[in-house]
Amino acid sequence: MSNSRVTRKQLLLGAAPAVAAVPLGGYAVASAAGADRTAVHEHGDVRPGHAAMIGADVPAPGGPHDLDGLLVPPPALPHSPGRVREYTLTADDREVEVAQGVTFAAWTYNGTVPGPIIRATEDDLLRVHFVNGGAHPHTIHFHGIHPADMDGVFEIVGPGERFTYEFPARPAGMQLYHCHATPLKKHIHKGLYGAFVIDPKEPRKPAQELVMVMNGFDTDGDGENNFYTVNGKAFYYAKYPIRVRRSQTVRIYLANLTEFDLINSFHLHGEFFRYYPTGSTDHFEYTDTVMQCQGERGIVEIDFHSTGTFMFHAHQSEFAELGWMGFFDVVD
Numbered sequence: 001m002s003n004s005r006v007t008r009k010q011l012l013l014g015a016a017p018a019v020a021a022v023p024l025g026g027y028a029v030a031s032a033a034g035a036d037r038t039a040v041h042e043h044g045d046v047r048p049g050h051a052a053m054i055g056a057d058v059p060a061p062g063g064p065h066d067l068d069g070l071l072v073p074p075p076a077l078p079h080s081p082g083r084v085r086e087y088t089l090t091a092d093d094r095e096v097e098v099a100q101g102v103t104f105a106a107w108t109y110n111g112t113v114p115g116p117i118i119r120a121t122e123d124d125l126l127r128v129h130f131v132n133g134g135a136h137p138h139t140i141h142f143h144g145i146h147p148a149d150m151d152g153v154f155e156i157v158g159p160g161e162r163f164t165y166e167f168p169a170r171p172a173g174m175q176l177y178h179c180h181a182t183p184l185k186k187h188i189h190k191g192l193y194g195a196f197v198i199d200p201k202e203p204r205k206p207a208q209e210l211v212m213v214m215n216g217f218d219t220d221g222d223g224e225n226n227f228y229t230v231n232g233k234a235f236y237y238a239k240y241p242i243r244v245r246r247s248q249t250v251r252i253y254l255a256n257l258t259e260f261d262l263i264n265s266f267h268l269h270g271e272f273f274r275y276y277p278t279g280s281t282d283h284f285e286y287t288d289t290v291m292q293c294q295g296e297r298g299i300v301e302i303d304f305h306s307t308g309t310f311m312f313h314a315h316q317s318e319f320a321e322l323g324w325m326g327f328f329d330v331v332d
């Protein structure tokens with residue numbers, strides 16, 4: 001895939017704002033040509049702003065609203081059996097900026113990694129038009145309950161072809177979707193996945209709702225991730241903390257689509273939360289850390305006791321230092 005020389009170790013030494021106050025020996029940036037090619041520039045001193053943990057000086061790609069569409073789900077609709085919910089997903093090969101100055105030659109649904117949030121209410125008829133605009137055969141495999149011929153395993157959609165998936169949305173919870181063409185590891189790691197939220201018949205109580213898809217990017221093709229993110233951009237929520245209200249429950253639809261590493265995790269500072277595995281039952285755990293295998297997902301509900309700035313991150317420290325960390329800005 002590339003001839004990059006950036007190793008995980010070098011990135012850990014250089015690319016992480018989390019290692020504040022430590023003189024940084026290397027810093028990874030992409031060449032102007034992009035396309036998987038990265039280079040390490042050695043320098044002996046701390047770059048101004050490089051060690052910032054939070055705010056404008058954090059090296060994260062994108063503007064303050066670039067990830068809004070992947071963070072904030074469309075609103076839930078009331079239960080209305082048989083209503084049709086239609087989406088169009090187009091597979092598209094595209095370079096995406098996954099860390100500041102570092103691009104990744106992704107395979108995307110609708111141009112982003114993760115792909116768009118699909119949302120339906122239980123008993124809606126979900127209709128997803130899939131257009132393969134990429135150079136490889138792809139599918140969409142949905143987690144949840146559906147007929148065998150809507151499973152996205154056998155119905156391979158070639159480049160230039162299309163397929164329509166249609167089934168009643170169930171069960172309620174945080175589901176997900178991903179390509180199921182082979183080699184599966186490659187099709188998932190390249191970026192073909194996203195969140196699929198199914199709302200229950202009885203609406204959940206009001207909350208500020210967020211979606212976080214945990215993932216990783218192997219930008220040098222060595223079979224190990226060089227960056228870890230939620231919603232596709234390393235350190236993004238450290239540069240742009242998420243503003244929430246103490247008076248309102250924060251509900252996070254959380255999923256793990258990280259390839260190469262066995263697990264990923266979500267840890268919150270200064271607070272506990274309810275974690276509903278899959279979100280399909282009332283069963284929850286009261287904790288400040290959850291781990292998920294690839295394909296696992298669930299619903300996190302936080303009622304903040306205090307205002308202030310609270311960190312959230314993978315509790316694999318290495319993942320946090322390679323991009324998977326951010327902050328909530330809790331206000332009244």
Ligand code: CU
Nearest residue numbers: 138179181187
């Ligand atoms: Cu695929």
Ligand code: CU
Nearest residue numbers: 141143178295
């Ligand atoms: Cu799966």
